[in-house]
Amino acid sequence: MTTPDLNLLVALAALLEEGSVARAARRLKLSPSAMSRTLARLRQTTGDPLLVRAGRGLVPTPRAVALRERVVRLASDAEAVLSPVRDVDLGNLSRTFTLRTGDGFVENFGPRLIARVGEEAPGVRLRFALKADKDSAPLRQGEVDLDTGVIGVGASPELRVRALFKDRFVAVVREDHPLCEEGMSLEQFVGGRHVLVSRRGLERGPVDEALKALGMTREVVTIVGGFAAALSLARASDLIATVPCRHTFALRAGMRTFALPVRLPEISICMFWHPRFDADPAHRWFRQCVKEVCDNPLAVSEETLV
Template identity: 60%
Template structure:
């Protein structure tokens, strides 16, 4: 079965509104002969004359009168569907967004993000999912709307990214730790017991490389998969954790922090926002991305969680 030419719906809508081949031709910027041919095709498709001559003009057939309102609504709906997305009505928006992030991100930036969303769109719910790997499958299949993290070579090439913040690594110990007294030298730092954050056991990272330039090596007592676990162990023991400063501000409350005493500066990391391109133009999704960017740039949210620094080691 052949499908009708849907372009004829626009022609029919204008013909029924104008009641004139010449008027419809002018409105659609077609020649009268082209409009006459279109009317002939419409008559053939519908099996109805649609417009019938009455004196010097045309009058709609009963079938045309039945179709007029229906066709007009269809055309208007199609125009609206193809129009670029406009700003969402946030006051009436009801939607759940799933964000895959680390625990540190939720604790540090989550409160400001939730506050902002609650003020602007009270019907929106945020669902935070723990980030256990860098696989982009959940973004592709729609399970996750947004993700935060450091972009890696394993990320799918189609994933959209936008930098949120740059972060430096700092050392963190519990209150009352021996490193809290005196200068934290590279040797004292390396000789302490460390908790290493690595997805692969004993993986060599930038801290190891920086210490190696001075012939030093960390004494690793434990390996964990995330910064939250590393800080939990450091808080309850004499272990030393080395973590991103801003990203873990909410997790370090009450602990002591100091710049890494390494001969070569450890490179900063860039934490980015990631999403699938199918949501790139979604108005509500674009609004949420803006909320996340603003939350990460909010100084008050960071200052509220900034821990005290060790003596003579301002962080």
């Protein structure tokens, strides 16, 4: 069985709509002779003259009249399938986006992101998943639409990345902690008792490496897997928690925040997605929502740091 040339479908639609070889040729940017040859092929393929001479013009045969509406619709559908989608109807969009985030992201940015998405696309639902590791498999497998965090050495090279905001680490204690009156010098920071955040359960972190370079060590009395747990312990004890400032803004409500007395580099919080979603207009809109929500400053200003 011979496979039909589907290019003929577009030519037939133009011929039936224009009723003229010359006008159909101009529409398809072909020469009149090329269009005449295409009409000859159409006649051979369909077994019908399709357009016949009537005076100076052409008129459709009964077969052509019967085919016209169907052919035009098929050609239009084919053109839509093979054309890039540039816009999305947000008002009628029905979709669930899964966003995998680290500790504190939902508390800080979740309410405004939900409000922003709900205002523009009420049929969209957000699913927040806690990021337990840096494994890129959920992104590759389509289980997660968007991931946030710091770029790791194990990140898949094919992932798309866009920066969201810069963050820095700060020291946090409960409101009536003794350090609230004394301030936090390097010596007082080192002399305090600390809670260390390590998702992998490591016993040392960047603060300890910075102190080691100064010939100093701190007392880490407990290790937890997330910022929320660290701040909860610090809120109910004399422990000092070291956490990223913007990422934990909402979690630190009612606590005192100090600038770290050791120098640590800033971190870049980014969002990641798989290339399969790169050109998807709905996903592109969602990425822009996340970016704009995170661009809105939420962290305390430098003047409020003790």
